[in-house]
Amino acid sequence: MDHAMKIDTADAQILNELQANSRITNRELAQRVGISPSPTLERVKKLEREGVIEKYVTLVNPKAVGFGTFTFVQVTLMRHGQQSILSFIDSVNAMEEVMECYHVTGTADFVLKVTTRDIEAYETFVVQKLTEIPGVQQLHTMVILSTIKHKTQLPIQPTEESK
Incomplete structure (x- = not known):
C-alpha cells in the first residue's frame, strides 16, 4: 500500500x-x-x-518456547551498490534467527533484531551465518538485557478528512 x-x-x-x-x-x-x-x-x-x-x-511468549537471547545487530557493508544491498537482504531473509531487518541511515547500513535460545546459539549464528554473508564488513552487537516497552498496536485515529 x-x-x-x-x-x-x-x-x-x-x-x-x-x-x-x-x-x-x-x-x-x-x-x-x-x-x-x-x-x-x-x-x-x-x-x-x-x-x-x-x-x-x-503473539508467542519467546521465553515460554525457549528463546532467551535477543540482540540488535548493526551491520556495515563493504559496498553500497544495489547488488550488494539486494544480496545482503536475500541472505538475511533466509535466516530464521533474524526477526526484523531495517535499512537505516547513520554509521551502519542495516539494523537486525535477532533471537536465539542463548548466547552460545547467538555466537554460532554470528560465526556460521552472519559473517559468512559476502560483503559484510563490520558488526556491532547490542544484547537486550530487558524489554521496557514492546507494543504491536498502532495508535490509529480517524484521518482529518474522515472525522
Missing part, C-alpha cells in the same frame, strides 16, 4: 479493537464499535482488500 487510506471513526475503532484482539467475533466487534454486524463485516473485508489489515497473527 503506497498511500494512506482515509480512516473514519468506525474504521479506526475496528482497527484498534482488532489490534487488541484479532479473535474477537464480528458480533462483539460490531457491538463495541456501535454499528450492526453486517456493515462491520463489510468494513473489515474492505480494510483487508485495501491492505490496511495485512494478516492476523498470534
Whole structure:
C-alpha cells in the first residue's frame, strides 16, 4: 500500500479493537464499535482488500518456547551498490534467527533484531551465518538485557478528512 487510506471513526475503532484482539467475533466487534454486524463485516473485508489489515497473527511468549537471547545487530557493508544491498537482504531473509531487518541511515547500513535460545546459539549464528554473508564488513552487537516497552498496536485515529 503506497498511500494512506482515509480512516473514519468506525474504521479506526475496528482497527484498534482488532489490534487488541484479532479473535474477537464480528458480533462483539460490531457491538463495541456501535454499528450492526453486517456493515462491520463489510468494513473489515474492505480494510483487508485495501491492505490496511495485512494478516492476523498470534503473539508467542519467546521465553515460554525457549528463546532467551535477543540482540540488535548493526551491520556495515563493504559496498553500497544495489547488488550488494539486494544480496545482503536475500541472505538475511533466509535466516530464521533474524526477526526484523531495517535499512537505516547513520554509521551502519542495516539494523537486525535477532533471537536465539542463548548466547552460545547467538555466537554460532554470528560465526556460521552472519559473517559468512559476502560483503559484510563490520558488526556491532547490542544484547537486550530487558524489554521496557514492546507494543504491536498502532495508535490509529480517524484521518482529518474522515472525522
